[in-house]
Amino acid sequence: MGRVSGKVALVTGAASGIGRACAERLAAEGATVILTDLQDEAGAAVVEAIGAASGSARYLHQDVTDEAGWAQVIASIAAQEGRLDILVNNAGIGLGGSVIEMSLADFRRQMAVNVEGVFLGVKHAIPLMRKSGDGGSIINMSSVAGLKGAASLAGYCASKGAVRLFTKAVALECAAAQDRIRVNSVHPGIIETPIWDTIIGTGGPGANAGPQRAATLDAMANVAAALGHKGQPGDIADGVLWLASEESRYVTGAELVIDGGLTLR
Structure with a gap:
């Protein structure tokens, strides 16, 4: 216990799925967690669950594609917690379908959430991380779809591939600045989360698709x-916790693949 004790963590898209698991795991290991999402009721429920488990967390409404909103979130953390040690850029959407049938609007929306949201998080979080002088850990959620192609997921693959290389470039930039901020990407495989509903057609975003x-x-x-x-x-939260902790202090620009061996085939 206490692997990230005393650290302040920001987790986007934390109202459900992988984001919720990450927030709960980081809080259980001693971090003060700021959760953001568009699903306010679900986000509040996560905060309540963390509090019931003796953890520390609060929730902020956030659209990760809104730069002004990012500035407000970081300002809130600076004012209330005074520092930021961990950023988990988790918010994302998945839109499946043939590339010749996907609308430009949907392609752009997916890129805005999955890529621009990560860019904005990094851009606005790094200055606050640097203020403490203690470094930090940025963890960008990519996917196995960022490592290999998948039929009917061209737009999603494009977005997650962008996150992968963006992560490496920022890792080099931080290393050159000697700011002790490490930047890594995580690549989940088939994980049971609501994002699959819009990819495989089992329900709307965030819906409880149940047995199907x-x-x-x-x-x-x-x-x-x-x-x-x-x-x-x-399973993903365990990997995120490791990257957030000092146990991975010599790891930056890496791809942590957690996929049950999917990319082996």
Whole structure:
């Protein structure tokens, strides 16, 4: 316990799925966590759950594509917590379908959330991280779709591939500045989260798709993942915790692939 004790962490898209698991795991290990999302009721429920487990967290409404909103979130953290040690750029959307049928508006919306949201987070978080002089850890959520192509996921692959190389470039920039800020990407495989609903058509964003989503992902993972089963949000949160902690102090610009062996095939 206490692997990130005393640290302040910001997790975007934290009202459900991987973001929620990351927020809960970081709080359980001693971090003060600021959760952001568009789903205010769900976000408040996560804060309540963290508090019930004796953790420290608060929630802020945020659209990660809004630069003014990013400035407000960082200003709030500076005023209330006084520092920022960990940023988990997790907010993202997944839109599936044939590339010849995808609208330009949907392609741009996906890039705005998945890529511009990460860019804005890095841009606005680094100055506050640097103020403490203690360095920090930035963790950008990519995907196995950022490592290999997937039919009917061209737009999503493009966005997650961009996150992968953006992460490496920023890692080099921070290393050159000797600011002790490490920047890494995480690449989940088939993890049971609501983002799959809009990709595989089992429901709307954030909907409770229940058995249909679970059964579909089970079948996909049985074929695609070497381990033969899907992962859970906590599997990703474990990797994020490691990257956030001092245990990974010599790791930057890396790709942490957590996919049950999917990319082996």
